[in-house]
Amino acid sequence: MTSSMIEGKRADSARRRERVVKALDAALRAGGDITVSALARAARVDRSFLYRHRDLLERVHAAANTPVEEGRLAAVSRASLQADLANALERNTRLATRVRQLEKRLSQQLGEQAWRESGLGASPDIDQLLRRVVRLEQDLAEKCGELEARTEELEAARTANRELTRALNQPH
Secondary structure (H helix, E strand, O other): OOHHHHHHHHHHHHHHHHHHHHHHHHHHHHOOOOOHHHHHHHHOOOHHHHHHOHHHHHHHHHHHOOOOEEOOEEOOOHHHHHHHHHHHHHHHHHHHHHHHHHHHHHHHHHHHHHHHHHOOOOOOOHHHHHHHHHHHHHHHHHHHHHHHHHHHHHHHHHHHHHHHHHHHHOOO
């Protein structure tokens, strides 16, 4: 390359750098969001230009993370806004989960209430009836046991009666 071409490239690069610095100063004064893409658009340069010039890229990142004064209130940095947003999203997720839990619980309780009021549900004294059924089943089991014992006794008495009758009826 000839020296005039090299000088032309250097001059073009210097003009681009100057446009980037002016665009960065304007963005800082405006107090808007500072990103590499937005700054490259404003300065009419390619993003790769900023990535090739590390000093400019560091200034962009530093400006993006520096709070700006807006009237009496200090604006927060992009990183703190992102942290606040992440925290808000997490809280929103927790609250949405809690709302779903409460809706499910309410739905169950309303369903149970409607079931009881419709008359289709179990009788309120179902526990008392169940206890009575258990008691009657126990009584039945006891009576069956007694009946079995008496049947065995009766069978034994009949057998003894037959043997006695045979013994009496036999000639001696």
